[in-house]
Amino acid sequence: MAIRNCLVTGAGSGIGAAVAELLSGQGHRVALAGRREEPLRELSARLPGPSLVLPTDVTRPEDIESMFAACEESWGPVEVLVHSAGAGDSARLESTTDTMWDRQLELNLTAPFRCVRRAVPAMRKAGFGRIVVVASVASKVGAPYVSAYTAAKHGVLGLVRSAAAELADTGVTVNAVCPGYVDTPMTDRSVASIAAHTGRDADGIRAKLAAAQPIGRLILPGEVAAVIGLLVQEEALNGQSLMVDGGSVQS
Template identity: 60%
Template sequence: MNPIALVTGAGGGIGRVTAIRLSRAGYRVALTARDPDRLERAAAECPGPTLVLPVDLTAPGAVESVFADTEDEWGTVGVLVLGAGTATSSPVTRITDEEWRRQLDVNLTAPFRCVRRAVPGMRAAGHGRIVAVASVAAKRGDPYVTAYSAAKHGLLGMVRSVAAELAGTGITVNAVCPGYVDTPMTEESVANIAARTGKTPDEARRLLAGKQPIGRLITPEEVAAAVQFCIDSPGVTGQGLNIDGGAVQS
């Protein structure tokens, strides 16, 4: 029987490409995100069996619902890819409590709840792979992204601690840390920069591309390949892999 993967944030960007890649690799893939139409389109691109689970993972009971539905349909989740995320940009003095909470809820608390729910089944099976999509913002401080950076630093810290706790159980826990990726989230950053600075969208996009030494945006496929590497590498755990064209060397 094909192994089971659950991918959050699977409606677009990195999550969508990762879900399709895992399906092509022979996984049964449960896809979850808020937008059912985008999920259905992503599932239609997967060659193998899929389960579409539209839900807001920050809602009460949502994580339990997603796991229970997957288990009822197929069984224990063996691979968990935490691809859901959101980003905002504001000077620190203008970050509202609501914006701060939203960044932590989506980028840190919901992933934690997913990990907490996934681990017992993986431990019972003696095998599991957890990969969180973090960011180079988990490893450095950039201006105007205080809330996002705090959440992603927390996500990487969680990955490292859980990996240490589960070492020797057959479960690995890693993060991938992309730079600016050619996704709708980056397009939102482009729009914000253009609105704030008066630059054209093309100028703003070139500005972000230039933050990678390779001089271009990272592709979602490159990040998905790093996710696959983490899944396929039993000796790699507790790591934050940079996929940023050399911007952060560690």
């Protein structure tokens, strides 16, 4: 595969950082976007190939525009977009406020929509593009206490499928990966939140999350990145939502 201009959101840690390392290791140029600059700079320093550090809040439309503009100014149009930025809130349905609901849709559905919309014109013109959205097992099944997050993740899967159908004859593919519980800072925050709300032991909570995967452990960020790498390579994979969950949801 030719050397490509790649943009990874949520690159400061977890899945996004693992994806950036994989793509850079394959020789691609990788722009690193995330809210916190320091982790992005630390990641940039250890990547083997060219990189850009782009502090970005993807819930701000002006930040998204600046992020893409910086890539275009330095390297040219974004050819590979991996949207990994996201987070979850946990609450009982009756305790889920409008603010929580709006925040989850803004971050997990509207932000990827805006990024995909911004990336598509140049990809369509070039006759090549790869878009991968990090969704979730919550894109496929519901779970207690995460109604807003689950609604947003179900929605982003609809976005992926519709965009893939629209762009199928242009050389642009759009796919999603749907991880289960991954050993990332996001899972650490989930464990801490559950422990704070329930008084249960954090180690016990983590063990229960690990057991939710049939393989009996948390998924590793590199395992998710490897699947994303496949989606970046293969044009025949389009409109797919690949589960990376150790077999908990057979889809």
